[in-house]
Amino acid sequence: MTSTQAAAADPTAAALDRARTLARAIGESAVFRAFEAAQEALEADAELGARLSAFQVREKELRLSRSWGGADPEEVRALEREWEDLAKHPVLAAQVAARTELLGLLREVAGAIGEGVGLDYGAACAPAGGCC
Amino acid sequence: MAEEPENGRGVVTERIRELVEALRAVPAIEQFRAAEERFRADTELARLQAGVRWSHERLQKAEREKRHDPRLFQEVRDAQARLQRHPLVIDFVATRQAAQDLLRETNQEMGAVLGVDIGGSVGRAGGCC
Numbered sequence: 001m002t003s004t005q006a007a008a009a010d011p012t013a014a015a016l017d018r019a020r021t022l023a024r025a026i027g028e029s030a031v032f033r034a035f036e037a038a039q040e041a042l043e044a045d046a047e048l049g050a051r052l053s054a055f056q057v058r059e060k061e062l063r064l065s066r067s068w069g070g071a072d073p074e075e076v077r078a079l080e081r082e083w084e085d086l087a088k089h090p091v092l093a094a095q096v097a098a099r100t101e102l103l104g105l106l107r108e109v110a111g112a113i114g115e116g117v118g119l120d121y122g123a124a125c126a127p128a129g130g131c132c
Numbered sequence: 133m134a135e136e137p138e139n140g141r142g143v144v145t146e147r148i149r150e151l152v153e154a155l156r157a158v159p160a161i162e163q164f165r166a167a168e169e170r171f172r173a174d175t176e177l178a179r180l181q182a183g184v185r186w187s188h189e190r191l192q193k194a195e196r197e198k199r200h201d202p203r204l205f206q207e208v209r210d211a212q213a214r215l216q217r218h219p220l221v222i223d224f225v226a227t228r229q230a231a232q233d234l235l236r237e238t239n240q241e242m243g244a245v246l247g248v249d250i251g252g253s254v255g256r257a258g259g260c261c
Contacts, residue, residue: 021151025143113148121235125236
């Protein structure tokens with residue numbers, strides 16, 4: 001059976017096969033490779049990892065306080081300063097830049113698929129939120 | 133084992149085109165696109181949608197003027213119910229659901245290969261009818 005015949009016999013399977021092919025192409029893209037390298041570098045830096053973890057814990061606590069209306073503005077500013085300081089770290093800066101690039105590529109992919117089929121890809125695939 | 137060579141965006145663009153073409157051949161997408169076309173072309177539906185907007189605007193105006201008229205609430209609900217009962221709307225909603233299910237399955241397939249949830253990365257939670 002040729003690939004055209006196979007696609008005609010089961011168009012859903014053919015589409016999912018194309019989806020896997022696209023995913024492999026994304027995985028082999030320069031943008032994705034750069035992200036993987038930046039992520040690996042970040043994970044290999046134990047000191048930076050510890051600072052990031054501590055930052056994330058404080059951020060989570062502050063977000064919780066904010067949701068109760070009880071976030072201390074001084075603490076918020078201190079956390080912002082901490083992030084500014086962290087973001088200057090070359091390994092983290094590289095990871096953030098690579099992640100932004102990758103997100104740009106993924107947005108392009110999602111946008112093109114959504115436009116092609118007439119649906120909002122992100123809204124269709126994002127975790128469900130509730131509806132009227 | 134030698135690493136695969138890197139792809140440029142052109143390769144990704146071509147693979148997207150192939151995927152879109154394949155998705156458009158799946159009955160769930162074909163049926164959704166046809167239902168959407170019928171939905172947009174129907175003048176009766178356009179009239180019902182205008183009716184929903186009109187009654188909703190009347191309700192909002194009354195609220196702005198601090199007039200609480202339960203009949204206006206009922207008008208909005210009735211107009212929405214008329215719209216939701218229309219066979220083309222029922223068809224549109226059902227086919228859209230099936231098409232969205234296919235997109236989610238597509239997203240899961242890609243996520244399994246890539247290790248990244250594309251829809252979750254770019255999507256916004258929520259969405260509404």
